[in-house]
Amino acid sequence: MIEQGGDLKKIGTENRMITKGYVALMVLSFLAVSCAPETKKETQSSSYFLACGPKNQQGAYAHPIDARKSVPMTVDARFSESERKKIESAVQTWNETSREIFKIRYQDLSTRSSPTSTSDCQFPGSGNTLSVIKETDMNHWKSLGLTEFNPGVTIRCTQNKGFVVRQVVMLNFDLGVKADQIETVVLHELGHAIGLRHSCSPAGDSPSYISCLKVDEVKNHPYHDAVMYPVIEVGTIKDQLTENDLERAACILGESR
Numbered sequence: 001m002i003e004q005g006g007d008l009k010k011i012g013t014e015n016r017m018i019t020k021g022y023v024a025l026m027v028l029s030f031l032a033v034s035c036a037p038e039t040k041k042e043t044q045s046s047s048y049f050l051a052c053g054p055k056n057q058q059g060a061y062a063h064p065i066d067a068r069k070s071v072p073m074t075v076d077a078r079f080s081e082s083e084r085k086k087i088e089s090a091v092q093t094w095n096e097t098s099r100e101i102f103k104i105r106y107q108d109l110s111t112r113s114s115p116t117s118t119s120d121c122q123f124p125g126s127g128n129t130l131s132v133i134k135e136t137d138m139n140h141w142k143s144l145g146l147t148e149f150n151p152g153v154t155i156r157c158t159q160n161k162g163f164v165v166r167q168v169v170m171l172n173f174d175l176g177v178k179a180d181q182i183e184t185v186v187l188h189e190l191g192h193a194i195g196l197r198h199s200c201s202p203a204g205d206s207p208s209y210i211s212c213l214k215v216d217e218v219k220n221h222p223y224h225d226a227v228m229y230p231v232i233e234v235g236t237i238k239d240q241l242t243e244n245d246l247e248r249a250a251c252i253l254g255e256s257r
Helices: 081-095 138-143 179-194 212-216 243-256
Strands: 016-020 025-029 071-076 102-107 130-134 152-158 164-171 231-233
Touching: 071 081, 081 102, 081 179, 152 179, 164 179, 179 243
Parallel strands: 071 102, 071 130, 130 164
Antiparallel strands: 016 025, 016 152, 025 231, 152 164
16 A cells, blocks of 8 residues: 655655755655555555544554564665765664664665556565665656655555565656755655655544644644644745654554564
8 A cells, every 4th residue: 555644645755855946845655556455555545544643543543564683675776875875864864763773775676666657566576675776757756646745655455454564765856855854854765765654644633643724723733843744834844743743653663562
């Protein structure tokens, strides 16, 4: 199942960021779609409920990553040196939450390492690894249901209620993402990778998953300030995890123990 949270849509990606640079907004998303019966791409309706953290965010989780050991994170060698530094900084931030979650290595990757369609769960990878791909093919990007407003997406395949079976993060920095916001995009996508959905629901409201409309009614709401909030204004930099991000991360990472 592919999930989209703030940065994705129903497409086999777990999170996607929409960059509306021309209207001063970036929307981060999370995607999921159905695949073979035994392996599904997560969708927004397939929440992983945890009796942990704020009650109105207990439905704001996806299948967790198995972080009992460091997850090998293969980063596309085609990223520029400056982009690599932003990615490495985002990884370091997540690794400082409780233990080393990701361990980076660089390797040449291609779109063959990612889903070919919204129903494809046969792309390379496993729940014990994570690939971060530099996307440059807009035809492939659009074939996944993404647009020029989506600079990043996390695609995940899951099985029942266990750990994520397979996932990939795809980043398209050619879509108007400013250099100082690259780390924000990566932090958000890695949050999806460990199993966090958006800090609020773009789709609606429920007792276990508060809507973003309700969050936006409150000035300086902590869910709005979170890295995992689905929309970010161009010019806004979120390079540190907030208390809400950390609380929810502790909840989902605790599922690995």
